Amino acid sequence: MTARAPRLKCQVRAIQLAIVVALLALPEILVRTGLVSPFALATTSDIAASLWQMVVSGTIVQPLIDTLLLVVICFAIVAVSGVILGFCFWRWSLSRRAFEPLLMALYSIPGVVFYPVLLVTLGIGAPSILGLGVLLGLVPVILGVQNALSGVDPVLARTAIILGASSWAKYTKVIFPAALPGIGSALRLGFSYVVIGIISGQFLVSTGGLGKLVAQYYDQFQVADVYAAAFFIVVLAIVINAVLERVK
């Protein structure tokens, strides 16, 4: 079993690589053979050339900064308020009973339908995009933090009190550290929702960012550029998620 495991892992990696290569080759084949119209899909080589052009000429830089900046700001808002609200819901059951059903209902609604409401009340641009990110990211963080805190064994807190810990020390030294893995997962989930919210907001109605870049290329029917920018965003999301997984 132990001798087989590394070989099996190697095999898995090889198959995954083959799938990625096949997916990358697919547009080239589909377009060259005429199965898909060049107005609907660009060849892999054209997409790669367009991506290279975007990076070299620097057209991707400003939208990338616009998007990352909003993601960072939005995540900071979501993380801080999510942890505080999650703590409040866990600590005071009345607040949980008052707001949890509403948050659950909110979570089940496709959040993007609120975007026009945010556009009307906050205006087109950064505030409404941040609003959408917060709307999508906050609920999973609140619910996750609350679950993580509820999962902490009450014996730990009681032991801390018996050993003479102050109320403050009970939370900072015992309960929060014990709930940290759960809080970490909640924040990680919240982060991917924030990214989805920011990109969606910038894509639907916006003044800048990577989402806007793709929408703009689409409006101008620059087929290869649409795929190149979308590919860039997908790779970016994969890299960010991989980094976060490491951190966790």
Add this chain to the structure above:
Amino acid sequence: MKLRINPALIVVIIALAAWQFAGRGPGLVSDVIGTPVVVATELAKLLGSPVLYSNLGVTVFEFVLGLALATIVGLALALGFGTDQRAHDVIEPFLIIGNTVPKVILLPAFLMLLGTGVESKIAFGALHGMLPIAFMVSNGARKTIGSEQVRAAMVMDANRMQIIRTVIFPSILPYLVSAMRLAVSLTLLGVILGEMYIARAGLGFLLMRRYTELQISSMLAIVALIGGIAAVLDFSLRAAERRIWRSHGIQQS
């Protein structure tokens, strides 16, 4: 008998009252957004107009076909990859990536490949819905694989199809119900999102048209309608989920 008052209901009533109160006299709320009473009147007007039903019909059509497609593809992936450890290891990172990547960015690709009509929304909705099905059902399937029931079935000379049908399928049913609840809400998201961007009909299309026409109260009525539909679907599936998990005697994680 003590009357139990739902605190969530009180929050909703207070919020609506505050909104109504903010709408007194001229200002952003009364001039642009409208008060809850105005929005409710708009909703009533909307429910009586044929415009709603032609658009609702399109959305329901796209949603049902999208969900059907998501279920077929998701189940095929789950049963294909969930019943084999190596295949599962191969496909898992792709599913995780699919879950965390902002899929909205692929919408232009769907529009270019399938056109701006219903086809692109069906496919885009299915893309959103199939991932939780594939992910959760294959996890459920893997829990039963290698279990004593499967081994017992193998001893009794059952073939692969028979094992899937008589052992694996009944035991993954709770996972399937949980997955379907997520798939329903995500497919709806995909369909509405697609309609909001570029479409010729549908609730998402109507929502964005009211926004561009700056008919904000009417727009809010559509938001309330979509939200209500989504919440009712989710609520009823949650109830079904609880019942089936309990009847299977599994502690829901």
